[in-house]
Amino acid sequence: MAQHEEHTAYEYLRPSKKFPNVWCSGCGIGVVMSALIRAIDNIGLEKDNVALVSGIGCTGRMPVYMDFNTMHTTHGRALAFATGLKIARPELKVITIMGDGDALAIGGNHFIHSARRNIGITAIVVNNNIYGMTGGQYSPTTPIGGRATTAPYGNIEPPMPICELAQAAGASYVARSTVYHAAELERYIEQAIRKDGFGLVEAVSYCHTGYGRLNKLGTAVDMMRALKETSMAQAAAQKLAPEERENKIVRGVLHDVERVEYTARYQQLIDQVQQSIGGR
Amino acid sequence: MTVKLMQGNDAVGWGALAAGCRFYAGYPITPSTEVAEMLSRELPKVGGKFIQMEDEIASLAACIGASVGGLKSMTATSGPGFSLMQEHIGYAAMTEVPCVVVNVQRLGPSTGQPTSASQGDVMQARWGTHGDHPIIALCPTSVSQSFDLTVKAFNFSEKYRTPVILLLDEVIGHMREKFDMPDFDAIERVDRIATDVPPEWYKPYGDSLSDVPPMANFGDGYRYHITGLFHDPHGYPTQRLDEIDPWIKRVHRKIERNLHDIVLYEEDWDPTNKTVVVSYGASARSARHAVKLARQHRLKVGEITLLTIWPFAEEVIARMARTARRIIVPEMNLGQLALEVERVAGRSKVVRVNRANGEMVTPQEILDAIEGS
Ligand SMILES: Cc1ncc(C[n+]2csc(CCOP(=O)(O)OP(=O)(O)O)c2C)c(N)n1
Ligand code: SF4
Numbered sequence: 001m002a003q004h005e006e007h008t009a010y011e012y013l014r015p016s017k018k019f020p021n022v023w024c025s026g027c028g029i030g031v032v033m034s035a036l037i038r039a040i041d042n043i044g045l046e047k048d049n050v051a052l053v054s055g056i057g058c059t060g061r062m063p064v065y066m067d068f069n070t071m072h073t074t075h076g077r078a079l080a081f082a083t084g085l086k087i088a089r090p091e092l093k094v095i096t097i098m099g100d101g102d103a104l105a106i107g108g109n110h111f112i113h114s115a116r117r118n119i120g121i122t123a124i125v126v127n128n129n130i131y132g133m134t135g136g137q138y139s140p141t142t143p144i145g146g147r148a149t150t151a152p153y154g155n156i157e158p159p160m161p162i163c164e165l166a167q168a169a170g171a172s173y174v175a176r177s178t179v180y181h182a183a184e185l186e187r188y189i190e191q192a193i194r195k196d197g198f199g200l201v202e203a204v205s206y207c208h209t210g211y212g213r214l215n216k217l218g219t220a221v222d223m224m225r226a227l228k229e230t231s232m233a234q235a236a237a238q239k240l241a242p243e244e245r246e247n248k249i250v251r252g253v254l255h256d257v258e259r260v261e262y263t264a265r266y267q268q269l270i271d272q273v274q275q276s277i278g279g280r
Numbered sequence: 281m282t283v284k285l286m287q288g289n290d291a292v293g294w295g296a297l298a299a300g301c302r303f304y305a306g307y308p309i310t311p312s313t314e315v316a317e318m319l320s321r322e323l324p325k326v327g328g329k330f331i332q333m334e335d336e337i338a339s340l341a342a343c344i345g346a347s348v349g350g351l352k353s354m355t356a357t358s359g360p361g362f363s364l365m366q367e368h369i370g371y372a373a374m375t376e377v378p379c380v381v382v383n384v385q386r387l388g389p390s391t392g393q394p395t396s397a398s399q400g401d402v403m404q405a406r407w408g409t410h411g412d413h414p415i416i417a418l419c420p421t422s423v424s425q426s427f428d429l430t431v432k433a434f435n436f437s438e439k440y441r442t443p444v445i446l447l448l449d450e451v452i453g454h455m456r457e458k459f460d461m462p463d464f465d466a467i468e469r470v471d472r473i474a475t476d477v478p479p480e481w482y483k484p485y486g487d488s489l490s491d492v493p494p495m496a497n498f499g500d501g502y503r504y505h506i507t508g509l510f511h512d513p514h515g516y517p518t519q520r521l522d523e524i525d526p527w528i529k530r531v532h533r534k535i536e537r538n539l540h541d542i543v544l545y546e547e548d549w550d551p552t553n554k555t556v557v558v559s560y561g562a563s564a565r566s567a568r569h570a571v572k573l574a575r576q577h578r579l580k581v582g583e584i585t586l587l588t589i590w591p592f593a594e595e596v597i598a599r600m601a602r603t604a605r606r607i608i609v610p611e612m613n614l615g616q617l618a619l620e621v622e623r624v625a626g627r628s629k630v631v632r633v634n635r636a637n638g639e640m641v642t643p644q645e646i647l648d649a650i651e652g653s
Contacts, residue, residue, distance in 0.1 A: 048501050053345070064505050064516060069498040071348065072507035072517075074371055077341045080333065084342030087329045088303060088349025089499045113334040266329060273324040 012037045012047070014067050022061050026220025028179035028205030032126050033062050035182050035203075036095070039190035050093045053082040055107060057099035058132040058207075076106030079114040082121050090263040093193060095122040101131045101139040104160050108140070115169035118197040119262040124189065125162055125200065128207040136210030147214045162202045167255040172197035174255035178204040180227040181251060188253065196261040204231070204249050286459040288426040288452040289314035289356075292382055293322065295430025296354050298464045300471070301380070302328035303351040305342035307335055307361060310394040311450040312384035315356035336361035340368035343379045348506065350497035352434055356382035359392060362401060362408070369443050370409030371508045376485070376495070376531065378437035378472060380430070382446045384453040387638045396638025397450035399561055402616040405445045406590050412528065414535040416542055417445040417590040421564040423457035429544075429587060435470035436542060440534055441492050447589065449612065451562035451640060475502065485527065486513040491534035535591060543593045549582020551603035555650055556582035558597065558621055560589055563610045563641050570646035581650055592620045601625035608633060608649045610641040 013019075023029050040050060052063035056075035063070035069092070073081045078096040086094045103111050103125045114121060130148060131137040138148035140160040147154055163174045173195040175188035185203055192199030206212060206223035217223055227249070234252030237245050286294075293315050296304070304319040306312075320330045329351070333339040336357050343353035357365060362383045372379050385401045387393040401408075405417040416436050420426040430446060437444040475482050475494035484504045486493050496502035505515040510527060512518045535542065548571075549556050559567035564585045574581045584600060586593050597620075601607065607625050609618040610633040618632045633649050635641050 047503060048499065051498050064507065067503055069503050070505045071345075071498075072505070072509065073341065074367055074508060077337060077368075080338035080341035081345035081348075083331070083333070083338070084303065084305060084345025084347075084353070085349045085498060086345075087331060087342070088346040088351040089497075092349070092499050109334050110338055113338075270324045270327055270329075274327070277325055 008041050009034060009037055012040065012067055013065055019065065021065055023058060024209045026208060027058070028128065028224070029059055029062060029126055031179035031182050032124065032185065032203045032205065033065065035186040036124065036189055037066065038186045039193060042186070042190050043193060045093055049091065050095065051082075051085055051089075052095050052097060053078045053085065054097040055099070055102035056133070057102045059097060059099035059126040060102060062097050076102055077110060078102065079107060079110040079121065079123065083114060083119055086119055086121055087263055087266065090120070090267070093122070094120070095124065095193065097124050097126070099132065100125060100127045100129065100141040100162070104140040104162060112165070112169045115166045115171040115198050115200065117262045118170055118172055118259045120196050120198070122189070122192045122195070122199045122201070124203060126203050126205050127162060128205045128211065130207045130211040132207045132210050136207070136214055142211075146211065148211070149214070163200065163254050166200040170198070170259070171200050171255065172257050172259045173199035173253070175200070175253045176202040176204065176249070177251045178227040178231050178249060179206070180224050180231070184251065191253065196264070197259050283458060283460045285456050286423055287314065287454055287456045288420065288423050288448055289384065289454065290318050291423045291426040291459060292356065292430045292446065292448070293318035294461060295427040296380070296434065297322060297326065298427070298462070298467050299352065299431040299434035300469050301352045301354050301434060302326070303343065303346035303353040304328070304330045304355065305333050305339040305346070305353070306355045306357065307333055307339050309358045309361045311386055311453050312356045312358045312382065314453070315382060315384075336364040337368065340365045340372075340379070340381065344368060344372050344375070344377050347377050347379050348498050350499070352378070352438070354380040354382065356384065358384050358386045358394070359388040359401065360390070362404065366408040369415070369445070370411060370413060372443035373409070373413040373415065373531070374508050375506050376441035376493070377506075378441055379443050380433045380437055380446060381443060382448065385447060385449040387636070393638050395450065397562060397612055397640065398636065398638065399449055399563065399612040399616070400636065401447065402589060402611075402613065405447055412532075414442065414532050415445065415590050416440070416442060416535065416588065417447050418544070418587060419447045419560040419589050420452055420587070421561060421585060422452070423455065423459050425587070426452060427459065427461070431467055432544070435468065438472045439470045439492070440538065441472065441495055442535070445590075447561065449562045479503070483513040484515045485511060487530075491530050491537065539591060539595070542588055543591060543595070544587035545593050545596055546585040546587065547583070547596060549584060549600060549604075553580050553582035553604060555579070555606045555608065556584060556600055556604045557608045557610070557646060557650070558584045558586065559610050560586040560617065563612055566641050566643045567610055567646055569643035570650060573643060573647050574650045577651075579650060586617075589617060592624070594624050597621055597624045601629060605629060606631055608646060610634075610646050612636065612641060
């Protein structure tokens with residue numbers, strides 16, 4: 001098993017080129033990366049047919065380590081770049097990797113509209129409740145009361161519900177898990193990639209260096225353990241009263257429907273137009 | 281083909297199609313919207329793709345993404361949208377991804393006057409994004425030139441792996457003129473240099489004789505990394521001086537060594553002309569008329585019309601300034617390209633004729649300047 005794991009990772013990494021990575025030791029982002037690699041391996045995708053597009057942040061650094069077509073874009077805009085790429089190359093599996101600030105603050109508009117179009121992109125949001133790369137400023141998912149370098153008296157803004165937002169905007173697949181539940185995360189990422197339309201996976205993680213230190217939440221291990229303790233499967237969560245559910249991270253496939261995918265629909269439009277002008 | 285009455289914005293759309301553009305992403309804004317409207321209609325007919333994005337930032341991002349996927353891509357906008365696009369103009373320059381950005385200039389700053397003409401974005405086209413970077417910007421003076429320069433813009437962007445800005449103004453964009461559309465098959469089309477090495481040897485930002493490395497498209501079997509960080513020849517981020525320095529020099533060199541190809545202008549002057557008018561865009565139309573009137577009055581006046589405004593046409597301006605005593609620069613702004621003319625020709629020779637209120641500089645104003653002093 002251990003050997004198999006090692007083998008899988010090596011096939012998909014750029015080991016000679018860009019390691020060691022930039023992340024703090026113990027950061028949860030690496031767990032998401034390995035879950036993504038295993039998901040791609042499970043499906044058996046050709047490396048040439050996968051494109052990873054990221055924004056800016058600790059999370060945004062993920063693609064450079066992986067041996068696919070990789071693009072590290074600008075802060076917040078990964079989905080907009082990915083939209084152009086997917087339209088140009090509908091046959092590619094296009095996967096975007098974003099932090100919570102990246103996807104929902106500066107990139108919130110692109111997030112909503114990508115989901116609305118139901119374009120065939122898999123969006124993975126690593127939610128660590130903070131701006132990691134810039135050193136711990138509050139993000140759209142920082143809990144109320146949470147301390148950040150720009151919220152020294154505690155955050156007063158309510159957090160953004162990532163999954164609910166994606167569902168309301170029109171995503172065809174929405175799931176949430178945590179970096180403690182690596183196998184479950186892998187399964188959800190795999191399902192999202194297999195989906196034709198827009199699939200969102202919220203990977204709840206932590207930032208012990210930024211958020212953890214400012215809020216006295218302990219080490220990476222402590223924060224990992226907290227993910228186990230504060231999260232619960234959707235089925236179990238449904239049995240709780242709403243107020244009991246409040247501070248829980250609900251894990252599961254929250255939404256899964258079939259809707260026509262954008263680039264397929266555009267191809268139909270091209271076919272119709274060309275037919276009506278007698279083909280060219 | 282057929283002779284038509286056409287506006288500049290439509291000619292830009294046709295020029296794009298003729299150049300092989302197969303992807304357009306944009307956000308509506310006066311006075312550029314007609315470009316989007318015509319391409320939303322025409323692109324699907326040739327199997328191309330059109331998308332209206334949620335804003336201009338996303339529009340240029342999508343163009344760059346599509347170009348990385350192998351489609352020639354364009355967006356069109358005006359003032360406020362051009363401001364929003366600046367970050368991604370820098371990204372395209374940094375990652376050397378071909379794309380064409382059309383800016384039909386309107387009166388600014390801010391929302392300004394959407395339906396009024398201006399040449400107020402000349403300096404923004406050069407320096408709008410942060411950091412040192414090369415850029416190409418072209419300025420048509422007529423409807424047929426809008427077509428021709430759009431083709432050129434695509435060809436330059438592909439040939440030199442660079443974003444190219446096509447700077448129209450509201451006058452040229454909305455003006456209708458007779459236009460004889462050429463046969464698309466007869467048009468010279470340049471495609472990005474493809475790579476022919478095996479994937480494991482491919483360096484997306486490696487050295488090459490031309491200083492323009494071959495470009496592989498995503499999905500073609502050359503897996504590589506693209507980043508807006510400074511990068512090494514493989515595209516991987518670097519902080520090493522010995523990798524950053526050659527990169528910044530190469531991307532400037534790839535433009536500077538090809539000025540003979542890139543810097544386009546029309547000239548009608550000789551060393552006996554003590555006065556020469558230097559103009560571009562819609563102002564060139566007034567300039568042309570003024571020069572004609574002056575010559576009818578037997579004044580010896582020369583004329584240079586810049587079609588490429590960036591990189592600046594230093595060579596011809598310097599050559600002309602050796603003999604000319606007065607250089608008149610009419611612009612629909614308070615003096616932007618005049619700064620460059622002054623830099624090359626010397627401040628004392630330059631006479632600015634400016635208007636920044638939404639109206640064209642009139643031929644009479646230029647004529648007055650020619651006759652004045
Ligand atoms: C336009 C722009 N604004 C601000 C920044 C600075 N910046 C870099 S990363 C970042 C936030 C990163 O936080 P998040 O997206 O949550 O990702 P994380 O680092 O936590 O993975 C910011 C604000 C930038 N690079 N670009
Ligand atoms: S700063 Fe936080 S998010 Fe970034 S690598 Fe370190 S622990 Fe991870």
